[in-house]
Amino acid sequence: KQEVTQIPAALSVPEGENLVLNCSFTDSAIYNLQWFRQDPGKGLTSLLLIQSSQREQTSGRLNASLDKSSGRSTLYIAASQPGDSATYLCAVSHQTGANNLFFGTGTRLTVIP
Amino acid sequence: DGGITQSPKYLFRKEGQNVTLSCEQNLNHDAMYWYRQDPGQGLRLIYYSQIVNDFQKGDIAEGYSVSREKKESFPLTVTSAQKNPTAFYLCASSIVAGGPDTQYFGPGTRLTVL
Numbered sequence: 001k002q003e004v005t006q007i008p009a010a011l012s013v014p015e016g017e018n019l020v021l022n023c024s025f026t027d028s029a030i031y032n033l034q035w036f037r038q039d040p041g042k043g044l045t046s047l048l049l050i051q052s053s054q055r056e057q058t059s060g061r062l063n064a065s066l067d068k069s070s071g072r073s074t075l076y077i078a079a080s081q082p083g084d085s086a087t088y089l090c091a092v093s094h095q096t097g098a099n100n101l102f103f104g105t106g107t108r109l110t111v112i113p
Numbered sequence: 114d115g116g117i118t119q120s121p122k123y124l125f126r127k128e129g130q131n132v133t134l135s136c137e138q139n140l141n142h143d144a145m146y147w148y149r150q151d152p153g154q155g156l157r158l159i160y161y162s163q164i165v166n167d168f169q170k171g172d173i174a175e176g177y178s179v180s181r182e183k184k185e186s187f188p189l190t191v192t193s194a195q196k197n198p199t200a201f202y203l204c205a206s207s208i209v210a211g212g213p214d215t216q217y218f219g220p221g222t223r224l225t226v227l
Contacts, residue, residue, distance in 0.1 A: 004155065034215055043117075043203055043218040044156075089155070100146070100171065101216060103155035 002027045006090055006104035013080055014112050021075040021107045023090030028071050035064050035075050036089040038106070044089065048075070080111045116140065117219035119204050124224045126191070126198070134189045134222045136204035145187035146205040146216065149173060156203060162187055163209075191224065199226045 003026045013019050023033070032051050036044040048057045048064040050073070056065040063076040077084060087108045091101040117138045126132045138145065144163050148156040158171030162181040176195025181187055187206075191198045201223050205216040 036218075041201075041221070041223070043119075043220045044205075046215040046217070049215050091156075100158055100161060101156070103148075103157075105153060105155045 002092060002094065002102040004090060004092060004102050004104035006088075006107050008107060009105065010108040010110075012110040012112060015080060015082060017080050017111075018076070018078050019080055019109070021077070021088050021090075021109070023073040023075070023104055025071045025073075025092050025102070027094070028068050029094060030068065030092045031094055033064075033066055033073050033090065033092045034101070035062075035073075036091065038087045038089060040087075047088075077109075080109075082111045082113050085109055085111050117204060117206055117217055119202075119219040119222050121222060122220065124222055126224060126226050128226060129193045131190055131192050132224065134191070134202055134204075134224070136187045136189065136219060138185055138187075138204075138206045138217075138219075140206055140208075140217065141184070142206035142217070143184070143209045144207045145181070146207075147171075147177075147179065147187070147189045148203045148205065150201040150203060150221075159189065159202075198224055200224060 005024045007022050034049045035047045038044050050057050050066045061078040066073045087106040089106045090104040120135045146161040147159040150156050157173050159177050160179045162168040178190045203221045204219040207216045208214045
């Protein structure tokens, strides 16, 4: 069964720092990998989606990479801002099945002004 | 505006009662999903539906039931058989099941059993 792990569980950084969030998964037969953002008590917002054939995706200050063979992904946030404070969730879907997502437990990010 | 709505935002239930959580989408998506989120755990799939009048169990379906009579609606019933129902429930949809697109999530319903 697919297991998704995110390290660290929590991270605090001063405003302006660049930072990296990590995600690892045990079964490399994935269809795609997604990074989501969740604000307290809210739903999830999709940030980036990387297909299994891709290496990375970029959106603004966010860059996500995927190393499928080693079962790892990173989310790089440049020039962090207090508004980036949230929980970041990584999820993978498999090549077969109904696009069901397997989620990590998330990294809670706090950007200190 | 297109999107997914969930209601109510907060729900309180007495032990032994069944409750139904609403999920509606106007995105014309075929696939819909229900997840449960507990503190310190990732989201876990309860049920999913790829098409109207069809649905499949996820990883933690025991104590839950769903229906998919209309494309835009996928209500979740938490029955009295669910032993620990207090959690945050999230509904999601995607264009098609098994496709390359992302899932879009609703704002969630927080269920508390008194």
